[in-house]
Each structure stands twice: as structure tokens, then as C-alpha cells.
Amino acid sequence: MIRTFSYIDVMYLVAAARWTLALTATAFAGSAVLGLVLAIARISPVGPLRWLTAAYIHVVQGTPLLVWLFLIFFGLPLLGVSVNPWLAAALAFSIYGSAFLGEIWRGALASIARTQWEAGASLGLSVYEQLRHVIVPQSIRIAIPPTVGFLVQLIKNTSLAATIGLVELTREGQLTAAGTYRPFAVYITVAIIYFAMCFPLTQWSRSLERKLDVAR
Amino acid sequence: MKYGLQFRDIFAAWDSILDGVLVTLTLSVWTMLGGLAVGVTCAAAKVYGAGWLKRVVTIYVEVIRNTPLLVQLFLIFFGLPSFGIRLDGMTAALIALVINLGAYTTEIVRAGFEAVPKAQMEAGHSLGLSGLQVFRYIVVFPALKAMFPALASQFVLLMLATSVVSQISVEDLFHAASIVQSRTFRDFEVYTVIGVLYLALAFAFRGLFAGIYYWAFVRR
Amino acid sequence: MSLVEIAGISKSYGAVQVLKNVSLDIAKGEVVAVIGRSGSGKSTMLRCINGLEPIQAGSISVDGVRVNDPKTNLRKLRQEVGIVFQSFNLFPHLSVCDNITLAPRVVKKQAPEAAREVAREVLRRVGLEDKLDALPSQLSGGQQQRVAIARSLAMKPKLMLFDEVTSALDPELTGEVLKVLESVAQEGMTMVLVTHEMGFARRFGSRVVFMHEGRIHEEGQAAAVLAEPKTPELQTFLSAVLH
Numbered sequence: 001m002i003r004t005f006s007y008i009d010v011m012y013l014v015a016a017a018r019w020t021l022a023l024t025a026t027a028f029a030g031s032a033v034l035g036l037v038l039a040i041a042r043i044s045p046v047g048p049l050r051w052l053t054a055a056y057i058h059v060v061q062g063t064p065l066l067v068w069l070f071l072i073f074f075g076l077p078l079l080g081v082s083v084n085p086w087l088a089a090a091l092a093f094s095i096y097g098s099a100f101l102g103e104i105w106r107g108a109l110a111s112i113a114r115t116q117w118e119a120g121a122s123l124g125l126s127v128y129e130q131l132r133h134v135i136v137p138q139s140i141r142i143a144i145p146p147t148v149g150f151l152v153q154l155i156k157n158t159s160l161a162a163t164i165g166l167v168e169l170t171r172e173g174q175l176t177a178a179g180t181y182r183p184f185a186v187y188i189t190v191a192i193i194y195f196a197m198c199f200p201l202t203q204w205s206r207s208l209e210r211k212l213d214v215a216r
Numbered sequence: 217m218k219y220g221l222q223f224r225d226i227f228a229a230w231d232s233i234l235d236g237v238l239v240t241l242t243l244s245v246w247t248m249l250g251g252l253a254v255g256v257t258c259a260a261a262k263v264y265g266a267g268w269l270k271r272v273v274t275i276y277v278e279v280i281r282n283t284p285l286l287v288q289l290f291l292i293f294f295g296l297p298s299f300g301i302r303l304d305g306m307t308a309a310l311i312a313l314v315i316n317l318g319a320y321t322t323e324i325v326r327a328g329f330e331a332v333p334k335a336q337m338e339a340g341h342s343l344g345l346s347g348l349q350v351f352r353y354i355v356v357f358p359a360l361k362a363m364f365p366a367l368a369s370q371f372v373l374l375m376l377a378t379s380v381v382s383q384i385s386v387e388d389l390f391h392a393a394s395i396v397q398s399r400t401f402r403d404f405e406v407y408t409v410i411g412v413l414y415l416a417l418a419f420a421f422r423g424l425f426a427g428i429y430y431w432a433f434v435r436r
Numbered sequence: 437m438s439l440v441e442i443a444g445i446s447k448s449y450g451a452v453q454v455l456k457n458v459s460l461d462i463a464k465g466e467v468v469a470v471i472g473r474s475g476s477g478k479s480t481m482l483r484c485i486n487g488l489e490p491i492q493a494g495s496i497s498v499d500g501v502r503v504n505d506p507k508t509n510l511r512k513l514r515q516e517v518g519i520v521f522q523s524f525n526l527f528p529h530l531s532v533c534d535n536i537t538l539a540p541r542v543v544k545k546q547a548p549e550a551a552r553e554v555a556r557e558v559l560r561r562v563g564l565e566d567k568l569d570a571l572p573s574q575l576s577g578g579q580q581q582r583v584a585i586a587r588s589l590a591m592k593p594k595l596m597l598f599d600e601v602t603s604a605l606d607p608e609l610t611g612e613v614l615k616v617l618e619s620v621a622q623e624g625m626t627m628v629l630v631t632h633e634m635g636f637a638r639r640f641g642s643r644v645v646f647m648h649e650g651r652i653h654e655e656g657q658a659a660a661v662l663a664e665p666k667t668p669e670l671q672t673f674l675s676a677v678l679h
Contacts, residue, residue, distance in 0.1 A: 059415060062372075062376070062414065062415040062418035063376065063414050064376040064377065064379035064390065064411075065376075065379075066379045066380065066390055067407055067410060067411040067414060068411075070403070070407050071403075071407040071411065074397070074403035074404075075403045075404035075406075075407050076404070077403075079404060152282065156282075156283070156285070159284035159285075159287060160284075160286060163383055170284065170287060170290075173287070173290070174290070177290075177294060182298070183291075183294035183295045183298060184291065184294075184295035184296070184298040187287055187290050187294065187295050188291065188295070190287050191279075191283045191287050191288070191291065194282065194283045194287060195279065195282045198282035199278065199282045202282055333525075335521065335523060335525045336525055338488060338525065339521065339525035339526075340527075341488070341510075341514065342486055342488065342514055342517075342518075342519045343515075343538070343539035343588075343591060344511045344512070344514040344515040344539055344543045345511070345538075345539060345543055346511055346543075349542050353527075353530075353542065354527055357529045358528065358529055361529070
């Protein structure tokens with residue numbers, strides 16, 4: 001039975017956006033934790049660690065997100081690890097995101113001039129103390145605009161979770177389109193909702209970047 | 217663990233996989249060309265165009281960059297038929313990808329041109345060169361050199377992103393994976409192999425672009 | 437008639453007025469040094485002469501051609517007025533020879549071989565004949581600036597403008613550039629230099645113009661003005677600069 005695409009459907013779509021945001025938040029947490037580890041590993045003096053991390057980042061950045069999604073959701077169960085769509089999506093997005101976020105944060109850490117390290121060292125601070133009191137505080141300000149930009153990427157990426165059946169905004173859109181036979185109207189609505197989530201963040205990231213340029 | 221990793225079945229389905237690679241490559245290359253053309257045109261419009269044109273381009277860029285590629289794809293493939301425009305998978309995929317890449321390319325091209333210092337153009341004008349001459353002899357080459365790395369990066373990302381077209385049944389490399397999977401039921405191995413293939417393609421493209429950069433901009 | 441006639445020009449950037457009713461005549465063969473603090477308007481005035489900056493009031497004429505007239509063909513004018521910038525502004529992707537021959541070839545439609553000969557000639561005048569095919573990145577700051585001067589000379593201009601051409605150079609490199617400026621002056625070129633080099637101004641300048649807050653505060657014969665500043669602003673400026 002075909003129903004009309006009505007206001008109620010729009011509300012359901014907006015409600016589904018909740019899951020998009022929830023998935024984004026989860027994936028961001030995962031990416032952040034892993035990304036921080038990667039960033040620090042990349043600037044550590046331990047050669048093999050740097051090399052290994054760089055290899056990981058290259059591999060992840062060189063494969064499509066869909067591959068990770070399907071590998072984890074369809075592949076792992078065959079090895080005896082059971083995963084539900086949520087876990088699979090969260091894991092896949094975290095792995096994928098950590099490579100990009102890690103690079104962003106490494107860039108922020110690396111952009112702090114060598115002279116800052118030298119100043120800290122000359123005062124007798126240990127590497128950890130230098131990181132904690134001198135380098136990281138300055139890096140955070142630099143890292144914020146691109147991190148917000150990354151968040152936008154993440155929100156868009158969550159749409160791929162639909163391909164493994166997870167009900168977030170895009171999947172809800174597919175179901176609604178099938179039920180109402182009005183794909184154009186449905187997907188336009190879906191696009192508008194994504195835009196409403198992403199655009200403010202994009203603008204915020206830009207204004208943050210401008211403020212940063214002024215301050216420098 | 218009762219499951220033994222078995223790659224032999226995957227290699228037996230090699231021809232399906234190769235067909236998929238071909239489709240992915242074809243789609244990628246055509247999209248890169250199309251996306252670049254769109255990007256250069258829109259960047260020019262943004263820098264030299266009238267006020268209303270600038271606004272149209274800005275809206276295009278912002279809408280595309282703040283919505284997912286998958287949704288854009290669905291809109292074109294599933295949505296357009298409502299208006300009587302029924303496209304086959306490949307065509308819809310190409311259009312969606314070009315529109316998508318075009319938006320990102322516009323920004324990269326624009327940044328490349330803005331990276332040429334104003335002082336360079338002033339020196340050119342002061343020597344009596346016309347606007348067009350300044351553009352051709354002084355701006356174009358440094359701008360291309362400036363935008364090349366970001367462009368190459370975006371193109372590799374695009375090649376990987378073409379995997380989404382599998383969702384509208386275009387028989388690209390990722391789609392080939394599901395064919396092999398339905399035959400062998402060895403999901404883990406299939407997606408690992410496909411992943412490695414994408415990695416190889418990304419590596420190849422990166423190398424190609426690095427080579428082009430070296431040949432065009434570094435050697436003298 | 438003077439080669440350059442600046443009559444009552446005023447210019448503002450938004451709300452800030454940088455030139456206030458400035459008038460100056462420059463005769464053929466004169467070497468005029470313009471001095472003053474940053475923000476006094478001296479570079480702006482220079483850039484108005486070849487039309488890089490528009491003016492809001494007054495008029496500027498170079499060899500009888502009005503610069504600020506919308507009907508004037510600025511490109512033609514700029515073939516007669518050479519300008520050398522503080523940051524050299526050589527084109528990094530072109531060799532020294534290509535930098536110098538670009539305008540003669542593209543604007544004056546000279547044949548490439550003839551243009552190359554002209555390039556060799558002007559490079560000889562600035563002492564860099566052996567760098568004909570080098571890239572700007574392979575040259576020192578002083579060498580790049582001399583190439584920039586050569587590039588302007590290749591167009592055989594009637595007037596040359598110099599915007600603080602030694603300010604961006606290491607001290608030991610300014611000497612070679614000043615030597616080139618001397619020889620250009622001795623060949624009778626009409627020159628307007630915005631500069632901090634008081635020694636050069638005194639030895640080779642026919643006139644010195646001191647600008648302060650957008651106006652010409654003092655001007656006169658170089659030696660006289662620099663030795664006996666009449667206004668307190670110039671006295672302060674000179675004592676600060678000559679330390």
C-alpha cells in the first residue's frame with residue numbers, strides 16, 4: 001500500500017537524524033581516542049612506532065570506507081566475532097576516522113615551531129611536560145577548525161551505514177521512498193536535513209579559522 | 217577457530233574482479249576530467265563573474281559539500297525518474313560523481329589562483345602586460361603548481377569514493393566483491409582482497425600524480 | 437614642461453586619507469629621493485604615478501599623458517614608466533632571461549633573438565651577464581633586485597620608480613644594488629626613489645622630498661635639506677634615521 005509523503009514522514013526523517021548524530025558522536029569519540037594515540041606515536045622518537053603508524057594511516061586512507069564497513073560487518077562474524085550493525089558501523093567509522101583525525105592532530109602538533117620545544121627543554125622540562133604545558137595547549141587552538149571540519153565529514157560518512165541496514169537518516173530515507181513512491185521529495189528532504197546539520201558546523205569551522213588567522 | 221582463511225576461491229573469480237577494476241578506473245578517470253572542467257569553470261566564475269553568478273556557484277558548492285555523496289547519488293538515480301528522466305546506473309553515477317567532485321575542485325582551483333601573490337601580477341601590469349597576458353604568462357603556471365597537490369589528493373579520494381556506486385548496482389570493483397561473496401561466501405577474504413586492490417589503485421594513482429608533478433613542475 | 441607633474445592629488449583607503457593635496461614636478465634627468473616614516477604616503481604616491489593606485493582628487497601627468505584619465509591607455513603608459521619593488525617580484529617560474537624578455541616580446545612584439553640580445557645588454561649593465569639562464573631561486577637577494585632593475589630597463593622607459601629597493605636586503609647586499617642605481621642615474625635616467633638610504637640621496641639626489649602624514653613637508657636641494665632640516669618633523673626623522 002502506498003502512502004502519501006506527508007508531514008509525518010518528514011518528522012520520522014528528522015527523528016532518524018538523531019541516530020545519525022548518535023552514530024557521529026560515537027564514531028568521533030572512537031576516532032579521537034585512536035587518533036590522539038596515532039598523532040603522538042607519529043611524532044615520537046621511536047622509529048618503528050612512527051613507521052608502523054604511518055603505514056596504518058596510509059592503508060586506511062587508501063581504502064574506501066565501504067570496505068571497512070563490510071569487512072567488519074560481514075567478515076568478522078565468519079571469524080567467530082559477532083557484530084551488530086551499530087558496533088560494526090562505530091568500529092569502521094572509528095578506524096577510518098582515526099587515520100584522518102590523527103593526521104590533522106599530528107599536523108597541529110608539528111606546526112608548533114621547533115623553537116617552542118627548545119625553549120621548554122632549556123627550562124628543564126621533560127618531553128611529557130613539554131607536551132603537556134607548552135606544545136599541546138598551543139596545538140589545540142590550531143587543531144580546532146580542521147577538527148570541526150572533520151566532524152562534518154563524519155556526519156556525511158554515517159550515511160554509508162545505511163548499506164549495512166543500520167537505520168539512520170539515509171536508511172530511513174530509503175524506507176520512506178519505498179513506502180511513498182516519492183523518492184525525489186524524500187531524498188530532497190533528507191538532503192536538507194543533512195545540510196541543516198552540516199552547514200552550521202562548516203560555517204563555525206570557517207569563523208574559527210578566521211579568528212585564528214587574526215590572532216597569529 | 218573453525219574457519220580457515222581460504223583465498224583460492226577468490227582468485228578463481230579473478231575475471232569478475234578485473235571487470236570491476238575496469239569499471240572503477242573508467243568511472244574515476246571520466247569523473248576526474250569532468251570534475252576538473254566543472255571546477256575550473258566555476259572557479260573562474262567565482263573570481264571573475266558577476267555578483268549573481270558568484271552566488272549561484274557558492275550555493276552549488278555549499279550544498280554539495282554539506283550533503284553526503286550517497287544521498288546525491290540516490291537523488292539522481294531514484295529521484296529523477298519522477299520527472300521522467302530515467303538514467304541507467306553508469307550515467308547516473310557519472311553525473312552524481314562529476315557534480316560532487318566539481319564542488320570540491322572549485323575550491324581547490326580557486327585557492328590555487330589566489331595563492332599567486334598580488335605583487336607578481338602588479339609587476340606584470342607595471343611592465344605593460346594586459347590582463348589576459350598577465351594571466352597567461354604569470355598566473356597560470358604558479359597557480360597550477362600550487363593547486364596540484366590538493367587536486368591529486370582529492371582525485372585519489374574520489375577514486376576510493378566511487379565505491380558507493382555499487383549501491384545503485386553499477387558493476388564496479390566493490391560490486392564485484394558482492395558477486396564473489398555470493399558465490400564463495402568468504403566475506404572476510406573477499407573484502408580483504410578488494411581492499412588491497414583499492415589500496416593498490418590508490419598507490420598507483422598517487423604515483424602517477426607525483427610523476428606528473430615532477431615532470432611538469434620540478435625538472436627544468 | 438616637467439616629465440612628471442603631480443598636481444594636488446589626494447587619496448584615501450576607505451576612511452583613512454593617505455595623501456593630502458600633494459603637488460610635485462619632476463624635470464627630465466632629475467633624481468628625486470622621497471623620504472619619510474612608514475605611513476607617510478611616500479610609497480603610495482610612487483604607485484600613483486604609474487597608475488597602480490587610483491587617486492580620488494587632483495591629477496598626475498607623465499610626459500604629457502594624464503595617468504588618472506579613464507581614457508588613457510595605461511598599458512602604453514607603463515611601457516614608458518619602469519618600477520622596481522621592494523620585494524623584487526621576479527617571476528619564479530621563468531628564467532632570468534625570460535623574466536627580462538617577457539614584456540618586450542609580448543607587449544612590444546620584439547623577436548625572441550633580438551629580445552635576448554637586449555636582455556644580455558641590460559644584464560651587462562647591472563653586472564650579471566653570466567646569469568642569463570639562471571632561475572631567480574638560484575640568485576641572492578641583491579642579484580634578484582639587480583635583475584628586477586634590468587627587467588625594467590629592458591623596456592627602455594623614460595622614467596623609473598624605485599620603491600624602497602634596498603630595504604629587504606641584507607646590509608652587505610645593498611652596496612651592489614646602490615652601485616647599479618648610481619650608474620642608472622649617471623646615464624641621465626629620470627628617477628624617483630622612495631628610500632631610506634640617506635647617503636645615496638645626498639650624493640646622487642638632485643632633490644629630496646620629505647613626506648609626513650600624507651603631505652610634502654619639506655623639499656629642496658638634496659645636500660641642503662639633509663644638512664639643515666627646517667621643520668621639527670624632519671629634524672626628528674633625520675636624527676632617528678641617521679643613528
